[in-house]
Amino acid sequence: MEKFCIFCGKTPRSKNMEHVIPQWLIKLTGDSARKISLGIDFNNPDSPLRSYAFNQFKFPSCQLCNSKFGELESKAKPIIENILNDNPLSASDFNTFFDWLDKVRIGLWLAFFYLDNNAADIEPNYHITFRVGIYDRMSAIYKANDDMERISFIASNTPAFQYYPSCFTLVINKYYFFNLSSHFLFSRRVGFPYPKTQLYDPTIKKVAVDLDHSRNRVMYPLIRKSIWDPCKQIYQPMFSSPEFSDELKNEYYDNEYIRSNSLDWHNGVGCIYLQHNGKIINYSQSHNKSWIPKKGLDRDIIEEEIVNQTLDFQIYMMGITLITDSLTEEHKKYIEMQLTFAKRFNKALVKEYNKTIAQQLH
Numbered sequence: 001m002e003k004f005c006i007f008c009g010k011t012p013r014s015k016n017m018e019h020v021i022p023q024w025l026i027k028l029t030g031d032s033a034r035k036i037s038l039g040i041d042f043n044n045p046d047s048p049l050r051s052y053a054f055n056q057f058k059f060p061s062c063q064l065c066n067s068k069f070g071e072l073e074s075k076a077k078p079i080i081e082n083i084l085n086d087n088p089l090s091a092s093d094f095n096t097f098f099d100w101l102d103k104v105r106i107g108l109w110l111a112f113f114y115l116d117n118n119a120a121d122i123e124p125n126y127h128i129t130f131r132v133g134i135y136d137r138m139s140a141i142y143k144a145n146d147d148m149e150r151i152s153f154i155a156s157n158t159p160a161f162q163y164y165p166s167c168f169t170l171v172i173n174k175y176y177f178f179n180l181s182s183h184f185l186f187s188r189r190v191g192f193p194y195p196k197t198q199l200y201d202p203t204i205k206k207v208a209v210d211l212d213h214s215r216n217r218v219m220y221p222l223i224r225k226s227i228w229d230p231c232k233q234i235y236q237p238m239f240s241s242p243e244f245s246d247e248l249k250n251e252y253y254d255n256e257y258i259r260s261n262s263l264d265w266h267n268g269v270g271c272i273y274l275q276h277n278g279k280i281i282n283y284s285q286s287h288n289k290s291w292i293p294k295k296g297l298d299r300d301i302i303e304e305e306i307v308n309q310t311l312d313f314q315i316y317m318m319g320i321t322l323i324t325d326s327l328t329e330e331h332k333k334y335i336e337m338q339l340t341f342a343k344r345f346n347k348a349l350v351k352e353y354n355k356t357i358a359q360q361l362h
Helices: 023-028 063-084 091-115 159-163 246-253 256-260 299-321 329-360
Strands: 016-019 035-039 050-053 058-061 136-143 151-154 167-172 175-182 194-201 206-212 232-236 262-264 273-276 279-282
Touching: 016 063, 023 063, 058 063, 058 091, 063 091, 063 167, 091 136, 091 159, 091 167, 091 175, 091 232, 091 262, 151 299, 159 167, 159 299, 159 329, 167 299, 175 299, 256 262, 299 329
Parallel strands: none
Antiparallel strands: 016 058, 035 050, 136 175, 136 232, 151 167, 167 175, 194 206, 232 273, 273 279
16 A cells, blocks of 8 residues: 555655654653554454554654644644643634544544555545544533543544544543534534535545525534533534635625624634533633533443444444435445445444443443
């Protein structure tokens, strides 16, 4: 397999290596040389679970791309530190945090693409640069009641995640960040323009969208599928896709409602919403602590619920976002086969995980 830059997708220039989990975060949460379990090796499924030293979990990149995204890391670091210390955050902080989560999620997707030597038989048509700050994104934030130092990423090595990297959970010390991101994920329910139809054009590998005008009102909940409740849910609609022409943006997004519900209208950045206790509010630009879950939970309880929720939502996200109408029958059958395999795999993981939990309780 030819090497490519995980940021731009091209052959790496002035070769460099990118730590998908940044070194500053590894050091912040423990020994930088400690090992992390990376699950099944799909090229050798009968072998023991893989493990890597954190400081060796790095992948090819261009030096220029690496330096460019180093700026995002520099902005994200103090925000992560504030989160771990339960400090106040602003809407702008969450915008940066979501950009960083986009980078980590897509970085992990490409990392496992490398590690598994493309066992999922996919052809990535985008890389980190083309997914940061592009699509609607949300995070449900859960808090454990202990101070364990830890980094973990849940369900980032499943076939469902390889087929469609839209859902995973990142664990940093006492905080669990359940993360979803996809085009128009909750645009309709937040009152933004939404697609009437979407057709995938395989010749250019892009989706053609026929938009409907915004409804100019928020509908609760922003995602209709149930999310485990003892959390604070943070949402941000985005309309910065390069597929949006200036003409389209002016026709559908240039109105008072969209402008007043944007952090940066010109760059297609929606405002931050907080959903909790049956209410949805605009998160303030002033620093505040409303993002913090009211109480910490036993880690074992969070682990059980979050593993199940993440695996379940991965299949849900594939079902609501895959567009097959314009594909050949052969291609449709291939995608259906992938979806069936992903469902069976995740269901088997849930069954095995719950079985392990049950045995531990007896």
